[in-house]
Amino acid sequence: MLTYILNRLGMMLVTLWAIVTLTFFLMHAVPGGPFVSERMLAPEIAAALNAKYGLNLPIWEQYLNYLGRILTFDLGPSFKYPGVSINSMIAAGLPVTLQTGLLAVICVVALGVPLGVIAALNRNRWPDTTVMFIATLGVAIPSYVIATVSIYVFALRLGWVPTFGLDDWRGYFLPVFALSGFWISFVSRLTRSSLLETLDQDYMTTARAKGLRKGQILIKHGLRNSLLPVVTVLGPVVANLITGSFVIEQIFALPGIGRQFVLSITNRDYTAIMGITIFYAAVLMLMILIVDLLYVWLDPRIKLTKATA
Amino acid sequence: MSAPILSVRDLATSFFTRRGEVQAVRGVSFDVRQGEILGLVGESGSGKSITCMSVLRLLKAGGRIKSGSATFEGTDILSLDEDALSDLRGNRIGVIFQDPMTSLNPTLTVGDQVMEAVRRHRKASAAEARARAIELFELVRIPSAAKRLNSYPHEFSGGMRQRVMIAIALACDPKLLIADEPTTALDVTIQRQILALLKDLQRRLGMSVILITHDLGVIAEVTDRVLVLYGGLVMETAPVRDLFARPAHPYTVGLLGAVPDLRDDTHKRLTPIPGSPPNMLSPPPGCPFTPRCPHAMAQCMAALPPLFGAAHQSRCWLQHPDAPKVDAIHEVAA
Secondary structure, three states: OHHHHHHHHHHHHHHHHHHHHHHHHHHHHOOOOOOOOOOOOOHHHHHHHHHHOOOOOOHHHHHHHHHHHHOOOOOOEOOOOOOOEHHHHHHHHHHHHHHHHHHHHHHHHHHHHHHHHHHHHOOOOHHHHHHHHHHHHHHHOOHHHHHHHHHHHHHHHOOOOOOOOOOOHHHHHHHHHHHHHHHHHHHHHHHHHHHHHHHOOHHHHHHHHOOOOHHHHHHHHHHHHHOHHHHHHHHHHHHHHHOOOHHHHHHOOOOOHHHHHHHHHHOOOHHHHHHHHHHHHHHHHHHHHHHHHHHHHHOOOOOOOOOOO | OOOEEEEEEEEEEEEEEOOEEEEEEEEEEEEEEOOOEEEEEOOOOOOHHHHHHHHOOOOOOOEEEEEEEEEEOOEEHHHOOHHHHHHHEOOOEEEEOOOOOOOOOOOOOHHHHHHHHHHHHOOOOHHHHHHHHHHHHHHOOOOOHHHHOOOOHHHOOHHHHHHHHHHHHOOOOOOEEEEEOOOOOOOHHHHHHHHHHHHHHHHHHOOEEEEEEOOHHHHHHHOOEEEEEEOOEEEEEEEHHHHHHOOOOHHHHHHHHOOOOOOOOOOOOOOOOOOOOOOOOOOOOOOOOHHHOOOOOHHHHHOOOOOEOOOOEEOOHHHOOOOOOOHHHHOOOO
16 A cells, blocks of 8 residues: 555656656746836847846756755745745735635535435436436536626625625625635536446445445445546546636636636746745645555555556 | 244335336235245246245335235234334344345454344344354354454355355344245355255254245255246145145146256257247236246136135136146146
8 A cells, every 4th residue: 555655756756857847848838028018128138038038048957957956845936926936926826726716615515415315316206307407507508607697696786695705704705605616517417327226236235235224335435436436536626616717717717726827827937837836736636545445445446556547 | 833923915106117027926826834944936027036025124225014914923014114114124023135245344353243243133242142153153054153244245155245245144143034045146066065064953953944946856955845937927736745746727838847957867948938928018807827837728828717725726727617627737848
């Protein structure tokens, strides 16, 4: 187990290095730079700035310098905001993103799975058709539509929640709802189909033939076996939600890292792009590792081997 | 002769599908006596499994019991509520299914699956349940029982898994064991071991067994009495020796003719029964075997024969006192 995890962590470093390299060279291949703007800088100032941030060096040297720096967990200074380091930029945005993201994750699990179970247990009756109708809408409607419509209805018309910001605890409702709406729908559909398949298995009949209670049959024998596909999607979903959404953070004016990531690209803020990419990649890979470990716990037929990922 | 432990009367079960009502069981009656092994034999779709699953009300989606009763130890199972019924299942009545590869939950240890049955019906601590599980594993002859409790089903062979299934079924010393094709999915050599085990356990524990199978060899080997089902009806019922010696229904005769005899070296060809079983969406009004029967008469098409006889019953118009005498009926096909 431990060797497996260490192995995987090693693989993650290799993958991270590949991502860093790819992003670095792609980024520099895009025309423009952090100090290019409508108002032309004097050539001397531009040269001085480039020299200060090491942008005058040959590209491979810049690359090696950057690699050396991230090995010490220093993501460098922002090119766009003088005096701000990328580490502090992520540290500032992350709590906001993490809060809304984790709340959204909780909603996805706490609503998506039970709704799917209710639908499956009432197959083709009204609770099923109702849940599936809403879930189909939830999957089909983009999050920004959910966000704007819910701002209009709940904030503007009904005045129940603020239109933006997180100063008030009620401010969390709409962004979390907009973030999780799609995934609640997705997970409930997945849970439903997976549970229906499980309920049809022979071992479910065996469980009934043992005289077990309904709840025990459903939870111990049914749910556990049908959660595998759900856990599979939850890994990337968690990574996605806790690293933020540009659209949602923009609409609700949340100072999260999702927004910073997109802004850094238009700004050509090289170190910010790199830093947030590395951060996102690391979170995603960690989540996938956790999912793989969960598999083993859920289904003992899955064995961890040294041959990895 | 002791009183029956299970009495099924006029049981009718249908599956309601998009294409209509499939009348899987159409009025089956039988008794299971204390300590006997009753064989239920028939082709796929004859209603043998559905009959037993109806008794336990373990039908798959769409299945519904339309009428009849099933009296087990004095209570009508078919009128029990779900709670009372689940008190019986796995406790007074144990079940073994056909495919041990799919009948065990792949994500739980076999020990857990045995123990949960024990703990459901007996006030047992975890340690007591564990001790009982070890005892059961030894009973069904799973070697190094204590160690194997922590194994998962995929770590067992088919025969060993079926032993686990038997251990689960026997967890609470049932009075009745329903074995639905317990050896069909196993290798021939393993089949023999499992059958011998079942027969031995039945004797030692003094329970009654309903053995469902399509294998007449299995019937001959272990059962005391046989019920031959066809088209959702009992066609013939008799003590096992009687059935093989003097089959009284052309369908039974046909079944016996389709079994190879290893002691016979005359290289006789097996005689299959021509045609195929009836469509249960619209079963014929008369005897369902008529289209395939070598002795079919006009009467067979017109009306369903009753069961003639007492200890050895046959649902065939040939058994009617006024029926023409057919010499060859007992002859196991030429």
